Amino acid sequence: MMVLATALAMALSGAVAPAADSIEWQQRRASMSIAADGFVLHAPDGDRHIPTQPLATHTASPLFDGLFAMALDDLHKDSVAAIRDDAFDHGQSMPCPCFETGEKWHYVWTRDLSYAVDLGLWRIDPARAKASLLFKLSDVREPSAPTGLYPMQDTGSGGSWPISTDRVVWFLAARHLLGDPAFADTVYRALADTLAQDGHYVFDAAMGLYRGETSFLDWREQSYPGWTANDVRFIAQSHALSTNVLYYEALQLAVQMAERRHDPKAADYRAKARALKAAINERFWRSDRGLYMSYIGGDGMPIEAYDLLGTALAITSGVADGERARRALANYPAYPAGSPVIWPERADQPIYHNRAIWPFVSAYALRAARMVNDSERIAHELRSLLSGAALSGSNMENFELLSQRVHVEDGALSGPVVNSPRQLWSVGGYLDMVIEGVFGLGADGRVEPKLPASLLPMLFGDQDRVSLQLRDRRITLRRPATVDGNLLVAGSVERHGSDTVVMLKAIHANAAPLRSDAPLFAPATPAAPxxxxxxxxxxxxxxxxxxxxxxxxxxxxxxxxxxxxxxxxxxxxxxxxxxxxxxxxxxxxxxxxxxxxxxxxxxxxxxxxxxxxxxxxxxxxxxxxxSLPSPATCVGPLQHVSGTWPRTWTAPVGGRFRATLVYANDHGPINTGITAAVKNLAVECEGAPMQTMPVVMPHSIGMQPSTDVTFDAPAGARCRFSIREGFNMSFLRNFAHYTGGQGGIDGPLNDARVGELLIAPLAAGTTP
Structure with a gap:
């Protein structure tokens, strides 16, 4: 903690202030010089030669121009003909004209790739982006399962999907590449199949939300209560802001694609999107904080946890409207070096998602800031992205929050624990910062710059104009004669063939000051009562x-x-x-x-x-x-039903009941794998229709409860319970390449050892 206190004092002593050719921050300096064949970055850990790139910016800042070239050079290094990972094909190379994830990560991961493509790689190399996305799409190999086409949920918590459910981020990337009719048809098939499957296994009708882990924040102890390290049931039943916004984006895309195909399902998708938006705003918004919670419990319990990606996605998707969007961004903390990916931080966890800046998340925060004309946050995220790349000499995976270093020694809390140069989504984030964040080129092709006036000296110097040269077009921004305002936007736009010339004008944007008074750490999580x-x-x-x-x-x-x-x-x-x-x-x-x-x-x-x-x-x-919540202690009536399947039970009273299976799933460790057991519990009660609900049995340590299901039973009715087959990621054909655990090369595996069936009555109005 002494180390942290010293770092905090240093962080607050001054803000990042880039000049035209150099940057200084906490006794570290980086500068850029122009070479005959490109640039040379003089970073604290050594020089890096950056060759001339086919795309380029032309500004008064060699530092800005050179770092854009460095991001393109990093992207070139991430563009490979084959990929590999120790958990697939025994680490052997797999042919794929794809983007690999980074210098330390030579594989293609669904969420890393998808965020990177959405952040602009679709426009830099659309063919490679498309090939990479198709690599993460799979049909079904299990003969007993329904056919379908689905994005692959990466290996993860408790045996992957449906504990983690953010595979729908795939559609966030795919939406940019629909100009290819064949690819668009593939996307629509996968979209319809995925929404139908997740509507059964993941959607919680009582809450109006989808279940599952926060997107990208997948190291449980970093952002969830520490006791979830060995029991992910809470995560499987909880609801995450970021993941639900991704479902909203997927539903919005489904509306658009269905309408183009005159598919009558468009109306259903539209109704579901509208209802989901309302549920997100009802369930996640905390008016007392002016923030969206990062996740809430399966029973709706509010959790004092917030994350920047979820907040930014809520704004950019349109889930957060008007004043609420402005408040959410203004109330999210900022530190001199950048914005933390989670808040509050955990005092008992090492640096990774905790106490960290992630450039790709900063890029989404920049997008959100542009949506609400927050000139202070725009400038803050621009400077953070620029300084991080300059001082580290690459587009790193992450940084420590207060120092923006790639590693800080702090005993058992040292970190970032893992960090990689040329991390793909960081590369995408930097390119997006330049192309859209500075020059204003949106995904729809329109040019709408929103440039803080505070950045004029670095970018323009004494020049009249700056420009961005892409393969198919050139964008030029012209400096206004006078600057009376804090945000530069388009005054007039002229198009001359492939050239777009924007005359900037200054406006006064009502931006709140960055929030610098937030407490850093949450209190410790208590023990169960x-x-x-x-x-x-x-x-x-x-x-x-x-x-x-x-x-x-x-x-x-x-x-x-x-x-x-x-x-x-x-x-x-x-x-x-x-x-x-x-x-x-x-x-x-x-x-x-x-x-x-x-x-x-x-x-x-x-x-x-x-x-x-x-x-x-x-x-x-x-x-x-x-603090984050303790484990729950549950008391009260609970009936134990044992025996062989199917099992029978008689309802003592009429009403709603909760059923849980006691099980063991030792087919993989808690933190990875693809063999979460996913079944359907069928309940047939006399005098009532059959009820079938999904039940999830994640990887476990010994016997533990499954996720809950709820059912209705008339008083005195005899009910019959049976377990029917479900679906998990091992059923996907592409996971035949998985050699890092069970359910891969040896065939699909969707199994758990089931013990007692536990049944408890629910109070009227209880959230299941």
Whole structure:
């Protein structure tokens, strides 16, 4: 922590201030000189020769021009004829005219590739972008499974999809390459198949959201509670902002493609997109923070976690409208070297996603800033991208947050833990910063620059104009005669063949100052609460500064910090055949366990109900930040159904019930693989239609509960439960190349050892 405090002091001592040919930051300096055949970057760790590139910028800044050439040179190095990874084909080369992921990553990963292509590689090398995307598309090899065409979810948490579900990012990239009719037909087939499959296995109708892990933030302990390191069930049932926005983008694309084909499904896609947008804004927005939460619990529990990619995607997709978009960006913290990819940071985790700047995410933040005319954030992200590339001598994967170094020694917390030069999405992000961020060339071909006036001295110097030369067009920006404003936009646009000339004009954009007052760290995550019976109540024990959640709902507005006592008053719900207790809206607090307690612990009394009650805690810091949630402690009625399948059970009362399987899945480690067991639980109750719901059994350590399913049963009905086949990533044909674990070269594998079936009644109105 001493290292961190020193770094923070240094970070706050001055901001990145690039000049025309050099940049200095925290006693490090990089400069650019012009050579006969290109440029030479003089970086802290040595010189790098950068050859002349077919695309070029012409500005008053050798540094700016040279770094654009360096990004193109990095892209050239990432453009390969074959790829390889130790987990595929035993590390042997696989022919593919593709983009590889970086100097340390020689394979093609769905999310890395897709974000990189969306950030502009589609316009630099469309043929290679298309080939790379097709490499990540697969049909089905399992004869018993329905046919289909799907993007491959990368190996990951708990055995991949549907714990991680951001494979739909593939469509974010593919949408730029639909001018090829054959490719467009392939995209539409895959889009329809994927939305149909995920509509069954991933969509949570009760919440109106798709389940699954945050996109790109896939190292669980970095951004999720630490206890998810060995149990990803919480992640599988949770809902992530970034991933849901990606589904919204996929649905929007489906509307457009269906309408072009006169497909009547367009109306259904449009209705689903509209409903999803509304659900995202209802569930993720925190008006007290003015931010979108990064993820929420499966029961809707709000989580004090935010991420820059999810925020930026919400803005650029149009999910966040008007004032909410401006507030979300303005309230997201910024540090002198750049914007953190998550906030608040974790004091117990090494640097990677935690305490880090990721250039590709900064590029999306830049896009978001342009959407809302936030001149301060535009300039901030531009400088961060430029300084990171200059000082490191490449387009690195990530940087430490306060120093923008590629590695910082901090004992067990040192990092970034992994870092690679010429990381593909960082390359894409830098190119997008120049092409769209500075010169204003959008995906639709329109030129709409939004250039902060503060960057005029570096880019223009004493020149009248700057230009960008692409293969098929040239864009020239002309300096206004006077600058009365903080943002330069297009005053007039003239087109002369392939040349576009934009006369800039200055406007006053109402940009809020960058947020520099945010606390850095979240408080520590508490242990699970202790719950014991106390008469007709549950006695819930935890730290005195804890906040108590019951089934995802906050039970008090503030924790008790002194000797206070107030208990929740309950009254019976009206109009119910089997009335259950429901809370009045009265304050309740933690109660000191005894006058002699010195550890600050207390307890809460919560009336018992004839339904399952799950308690979890957070802690509240003095600065107002809330911790990530503890594991839940669940109490109350629970029936254990064992025996051979199919199993039978009789409903004691009528209503809604939750069913969970106790299982073990040892077909891979918690952090990777493709063999999450995905099944369908069929419930046939007398007097009711059959109900079939997906159940997920991720890789586990021993026996643990599966994801939950909910079903309805009439009072006294005899119900029959059976497990039916589902679908997982090992069913895809392209995963026959997977040799890093089970379910690959030896054939599909979708299996778990199933023990008891657990059934619990749900209270009316409980979110499943």
């Amino acid at each position: 202790t719950v014991s019976r106390d008469g007709d109540s549950w006695r819930v024990s935890g730290p005195a500064n804890a906040r108590l959640y019951l089934n995802g709902k906050l039970q008090d507005s503030a924790p008790c910090r002194h000797s206070c006592e107030s208990r929740s008053a309950f009254q019976p719900s009206e109009g119910l055949t089997n009335p259950v207790a429901s809370p009045r809206q009265e304050p309740s607090h933690w109660i000191p366990a005894s006058a002699g307690m010195t550890d600050g612990r207390g307890y809460r009394q919560v009336p018992m109900q004839p339904t399952r009650q799950c308690f979890s805690l957070t802690t509240l810091a003095a600065d107002g930040l809330e």
